[in-house]
Amino acid sequence: MGTTEVDTRERIVAATSALFMQQGYSATGLKAIAKAGRATTGSLYHFFPGGKAELAAATLRHSGRGYEELVMSVIDGAPDVVTGLRACFAAAADLLRATDYVDACPIATVALEVASSDEPLRQVIDEVFRSWLDAAARRLAADGVPEERAQELAIVFVAALEGGFLLSRVARDASAMESVGRAVVAAVEDALAEARRGS
Amino acid sequence: MGTTEVDTRERIVAATSALFMQQGYSATGLKAIAKAGRATTGSLYHFFPGGKAELAAATLRHSGRGYEELVMSVIDGAPDVVTGLRACFAAAADLLRATDYVDACPIATVALEVASSDEPLRQVIDEVFRSWLDAAARRLAADGVPEERAQELAIVFVAALEGGFLLSRVARDASAMESVGRAVVAAVEDALAEARRGS
Numbered sequence: 001m002g003t004t005e006v007d008t009r010e011r012i013v014a015a016t017s018a019l020f021m022q023q024g025y026s027a028t029g030l031k032a033i034a035k036a037g038r039a040t041t042g043s044l045y046h047f048f049p050g051g052k053a054e055l056a057a058a059t060l061r062h063s064g065r066g067y068e069e070l071v072m073s074v075i076d077g078a079p080d081v082v083t084g085l086r087a088c089f090a091a092a093a094d095l096l097r098a099t100d101y102v103d104a105c106p107i108a109t110v111a112l113e114v115a116s117s118d119e120p121l122r123q124v125i126d127e128v129f130r131s132w133l134d135a136a137a138r139r140l141a142a143d144g145v146p147e148e149r150a151q152e153l154a155i156v157f158v159a160a161l162e163g164g165f166l167l168s169r170v171a172r173d174a175s176a177m178e179s180v181g182r183a184v185v186a187a188v189e190d191a192l193a194e195a196r197r198g199s
Numbered sequence: 200m201g202t203t204e205v206d207t208r209e210r211i212v213a214a215t216s217a218l219f220m221q222q223g224y225s226a227t228g229l230k231a232i233a234k235a236g237r238a239t240t241g242s243l244y245h246f247f248p249g250g251k252a253e254l255a256a257a258t259l260r261h262s263g264r265g266y267e268e269l270v271m272s273v274i275d276g277a278p279d280v281v282t283g284l285r286a287c288f289a290a291a292a293d294l295l296r297a298t299d300y301v302d303a304c305p306i307a308t309v310a311l312e313v314a315s316s317d318e319p320l321r322q323v324i325d326e327v328f329r330s331w332l333d334a335a336a337r338r339l340a341a342d343g344v345p346e347e348r349a350q351e352l353a354i355v356f357v358a359a360l361e362g363g364f365l366l367s368r369v370a371r372d373a374s375a376m377e378s379v380g381r382a383v384v385a386a387v388e389d390a391l392a393e394a395r396r397g398s
Contacts, residue, residue, distance in 0.1 A: 026312075027225035111369050115300065155366060155375050159365070160355070166311060167358055172321075183355040187386065
């Protein structure tokens with residue numbers, strides 16, 4: 001693909017991701033995607049011959065990877081995982097406020113819409129979440145949380161982030177995100193203290 | 200309204216709630232609702248002259264109230280709030296398994312779809328969540344969690360439940376619900392122990 005083709009494809013995927021975040025999968029038609037991505041419907045089918053299903057899968061993989069990199073870069077940029085998690089929830093709360101409560105998880109809305117009604121897309125999202133959970137568990141383990149506990153806390157972290165986005169977006173108030181952040185940080189601190197006592 | 204009218208209205212609302220849970224708001228059209236509720240499109244407009252928007256608001260209020268009653272009856276049926284919360288997460292995990300991971304929160308999918316795109320529905324859902332949070336906070340306070348901490352833990356509880364539903368449905372595995380349940384129970388136990396030490 002030439003540079004222009006790459007640009008067009010990226011614009012289409014970015015537009016799709018933004019529309020998914022704003023209104024979900026079912027409400028997002030190819031015409032709206034083409035318009036937002038400054039592309040023709042023809043070029044959508046050029047890049048994604050399978051239409052909306054193929055474009056959605058590519059978008060969820062792309063934004064899932066991007067979101068994982070973003071979250072992990074915040075956590076890894078901190079001196080330790082507790083400080084990193086604190087920064088992560090603070091950044092999520094700030095982003096919600098700064099974007100009028102639109103900019104949240106790029107996966108969750110579509111995930112709930114398709115979990116019981118579109119098996120191929122559910123599988124794509126399952127892979128995305130597994131990758132997030134693995135990355136978070138590895139990071140927790142690297143800081144001294146025992147393996148099994150790290151896996152459980154990774155689930156608690158991602159679930160809290162998702163629940164925090166849901167409650168904050170609906171309330172148009174990011175304090176829910178701050179509340180769940182404090183709970184996750186406390187749980188990780190407990191696990192680390194317990195591990196230190198045990199060793 | 201006569202008995203038959205009440206029955207028809209209830210059937211329509213129940214069908215709408217089930218479809219929202221299975222596929223969300225945007226994917227659910229009036230035709231599908233009429234079919235699932237064994238009603239005519241005409242009778243849908245008879246009960247809900249405002250069409251889908253009015254029906255959705257009534258459904259979210261109805262299922263929000265029903266879900267609050269269900270959750271609180273599980274918690275209140277236990278000897279103390281910790282045992283009650285444990286039973287609540289276990290029941291949620293069992294229900295997910297028993298219903299092929301469809302039967303989850305009746306509000307969350309629609310909440311994420313409309314939070315940034317349908318202000319009247321967002322406000323309805325905001326009221327539903329506020330009512331859940333108030334009920335949970337009151338219950339925690341009744342068992343001895345200090346007021347402010349009870350409000351924070353209520354947020355953590357609802358967010359964890361929602362995040363647990365999301366991860367469990369996508370993974371088709373209820374162990375995420377069990378993990379977040381353990382974390383919430385531990386946080387409440389900590390708060391109670393702290394309150395006892397403080398008093």
